Amino acid sequence: MTANLIDGNDLAKKIRSEVAARSAVLTARGHQPGLAVILVGEDPASQVYVRNKIKACKDNGLYSSFEHYPYDLTEAQLVARIDDLNKNPKIHGILVQLPLPKHIDTHKVIEAIAVEKDVDGFHLSNAGALMTGAALFRPCTPYGCIKMLESISFPLQGTYAVIIGTSNIVGKPMAMMMLHAGATVTLCNSKTRDLGSHTRKADVIIAAVGRPNIVTADMVKPGAAVIDVGINRDNAGKLCGDVDFPRVKDVAGWITPVPGGVGPMTITMLLVNTIEATENALRKATK
Numbered sequence: 526m527t528a529n530l531i532d533g534n535d536l537a538k539k540i541r542s543e544v545a546a547r548s549a550v551l552t553a554r555g556h557q558p559g560l561a562v563i564l565v566g567e568d569p570a571s572q573v574y575v576r577n578k579i580k581a582c583k584d585n586g587l588y589s590s591f592e593h594y595p596y597d598l599t600e601a602q603l604v605a606r607i608d609d610l611n612k613n614p615k616i617h618g619i620l621v622q623l624p625l626p627k628h629i630d631t632h633k634v635i636e637a638i639a640v641e642k643d644v645d646g647f648h649l650s651n652a653g654a655l656m657t658g659a660a661l662f663r664p665c666t667p668y669g670c671i672k673m674l675e676s677i678s679f680p681l682q683g684t685y686a687v688i689i690g691t692s693n694i695v696g697k698p699m700a701m702m703m704l705h706a707g708a709t710v711t712l713c714n715s716k717t718r719d720l721g722s723h724t725r726k727a728d729v730i731i732a733a734v735g736r737p738n739i740v741t742a743d744m745v746k747p748g749a750a751v752i753d754v755g756i757n758r759d760n761a762g763k764l765c766g767d768v769d770f771p772r773v774k775d776v777a778g779w780i781t782p783v784p785g786g787v788g789p790m791t792i793t794m795l796l797v798n799t800i801e802a803t804e805n806a807l808r809k810a811t812k
């Protein structure tokens with residue numbers, strides 16, 4: 526292996542200890558940070574993610590509530606629950622785990638969340654403000670990727686960044702954050718013709734399409750930083766990312782593993798956003 530590993534567990538641990546300290550200060554002032562988590566349906570992966578988010582709250586001194594609804598919950602019922610949580614002073618952040626069942630309009634549900642409690646950063650106001658560089662909250666996964674690059678003092682300014690994947694959760698907000706950091710950005714997708722012609726020029730590759738081995742060693746410039754957002758199962762049922770890690774690690778300069786890379790950082794940035802939501806609420810209340 527020639528690449529240096531960017532250890533998401535290690536960085537997450539450091540940031541979570543800061544989160545726990547900020548949470549303790551807020552709790553001592555009578556404002557324990559609170560996150561409401563809503564899950565609709567029985568998607569197995571979502572159940573794991575939600576369980577990990579709730580555990581992270583507990584481990585770091587944040588309050589969390591969890592509501593698990595059956596698949597046939599109506600959109601109106603879900604929006605009514607969000608309205609209640611918007612008014613609940615114990616709750617500073619609201620997370621509705623995606624994807625939602627097909628009969629529910631995800632946009633309507635996200636827009637129902639109060640902007641100041643939108644710790645996922647998915648609300649139109651936050652997504653729009655990210656364009657201008659002034660979002661109240663940034664989506665947790667790309668925010669975590671930026672923190673990983675900051676942790677190795679990777680100078681994004683002037684670099685060429687290629688992002689594979691154009692989701693609202695990762696690819697698009699990632700592009701905005703990279704642009705603000707001064708990178709030249711190309712957004713590719715799973716259908717991009719000759720993907721390697723883009724990635725081979727990249728100083729940073731962010732792989733976020735959910736397809737194992739979409740990034741192979743011949744597609745990586747020697748020394749590049751490769752951030753793997755994918756969470757997939759290989760043919761043997763083993764967890765893997767979007768990057769052919771065993772071979773890419775011999776070409777890249779920096780690489781994130783799966784598991785133990787971006788995953789723990791996503792949850793960590795959710796905790797950070799929830800702390801910030803609480804600090805903002807407290808500031809507003811004491812003005």
Ligand code: GUN
Nearest residue numbers: 620621622623624645665
């Ligand atoms: N589904 C996959 N990633 C996320 C995330 O970051 N937030 C929510 N709410 N749902 C997700």
